[in-house]
Amino acid sequence: MSSAQIIDGKGVASRLREELAQKVAEFQQSNHVQPHLAAVLVGDDPASAVYVRNKQRACEKSGIRSTLHRLSTETSQAELLELVHSLNEQSDVHGILIQLPLPSQIDETTVLDAVAPLKDVDCFHPENVGLMVQGRPRFLPCTPAGCQVLIGESGTPTSGAHAVVVGRSEIVGKPMGMMLVQKGDLANATVTIAHSRTRDLTEMTRQADILIAAIGRPNFITGEMIKPGACVIDVGINRVGDRLVGDVNFDEALPVAGSITPVPGGVGPMTIAMLLQNTLTAAILQTQALSE
Numbered sequence: 001m002s003s004a005q006i007i008d009g010k011g012v013a014s015r016l017r018e019e020l021a022q023k024v025a026e027f028q029q030s031n032h033v034q035p036h037l038a039a040v041l042v043g044d045d046p047a048s049a050v051y052v053r054n055k056q057r058a059c060e061k062s063g064i065r066s067t068l069h070r071l072s073t074e075t076s077q078a079e080l081l082e083l084v085h086s087l088n089e090q091s092d093v094h095g096i097l098i099q100l101p102l103p104s105q106i107d108e109t110t111v112l113d114a115v116a117p118l119k120d121v122d123c124f125h126p127e128n129v130g131l132m133v134q135g136r137p138r139f140l141p142c143t144p145a146g147c148q149v150l151i152g153e154s155g156t157p158t159s160g161a162h163a164v165v166v167g168r169s170e171i172v173g174k175p176m177g178m179m180l181v182q183k184g185d186l187a188n189a190t191v192t193i194a195h196s197r198t199r200d201l202t203e204m205t206r207q208a209d210i211l212i213a214a215i216g217r218p219n220f221i222t223g224e225m226i227k228p229g230a231c232v233i234d235v236g237i238n239r240v241g242d243r244l245v246g247d248v249n250f251d252e253a254l255p256v257a258g259s260i261t262p263v264p265g266g267v268g269p270m271t272i273a274m275l276l277q278n279t280l281t282a283a284i285l286q287t288q289a290l291s292e
């Protein structure tokens with residue numbers, strides 16, 4: 001029985017990190033500025049704490065300075081906004097990452113909109129989303145950008161392919177569709193964005209040459225939903241007991257798909273690699289803005 005190529009996100013991410021470390025060193029040499037990411041963690045969600053720690057470790061490996069601002073679960077929106085404004089003002093901070101989710105007394109949109117657009121390394125600010133959708137990106141959203149690189153890594157041609165994105169979140173599904181439909185490399189696809197109200201989802205996903213699962217439900221995509229030979233990108237990170245599982249039923253997908261990302265070791269590490277890349281981009285943009 002045939003078996004899909006497993007796309008090594010962890011390996012690709014570590015290669016990208018090494019290339020980035022070189023670029024960071026060159027940037028620092030010529031500008032005497034060290035790229036600096038400020039991460040903000042509100043509350044004590046254990047998963048968020050792990051992610052933030054992973055991001056900080058990845059920064060260190062690439063020569064990017066990282067600082068962590070920890071606030072208690074009871075932090076008010078006004079207090080958080082005050083911190084964001086202060087980070088916006090600090091010229092030695094180039095990127096600001098507000099770890100999501102935020103506690104319920106805080107309105108996420110209000111806080112994310114307060115991040116200075118040039119420091120918005122998540123690419124969540126409407127100005128940056130708008131630029132990306134118009135095909136003139138300042139930053140690329142980290143998870144979709146990581147998925148795009150992994151599709152390229154699989155050798156699957158995107159031009160003219162039918163890409164079906166399952167999930168329409170502002171963070172993954174929607175921007176992913178926009179990026180794949182764009183003109184350009186690793187793009188030019190025909191895109192369908194499917195979601196919980198999509199009629200006959202299986203009929204839809206079975207037409208996908210490239211299937212991106214960003215639903216947030218463990219093992220949601222079964223073998224019969226996959227077109228034989230398709231490239232399957234699994235964005236899901238679900239904790240089931242003490243295991244991490246994706247949105248794709250990996251065991252069922254393996255004999256059907258042409259290539260597939262594992263969880264863990266697939267999209268997750270790529271998200272972090274793209275965050276680092278955006279932090280260097282932010283440092284470059286802000287250094288240029290200063291010398292103009």
Ligand SMILES: Nc1nc(=O)c2c([nH]1)NC[C@@H]1CN(c3ccc(C(=O)N[C@@H](CCC(=O)O)C(=O)O)cc3)C=[N+]21
Binds near residue numbers: 097101237
């Ligand atoms: N402002 C903001 N930006 C984010 O980018 C953001 C966020 N908030 N909130 C939470 C989600 C989740 N996320 C992950 C990143 C890497 C892994 C990752 O590296 N996962 C490893 C496994 C990690 C583990 O063992 O738990 C892997 O898939 O191999 C996972 C999840 C970024 N997010």
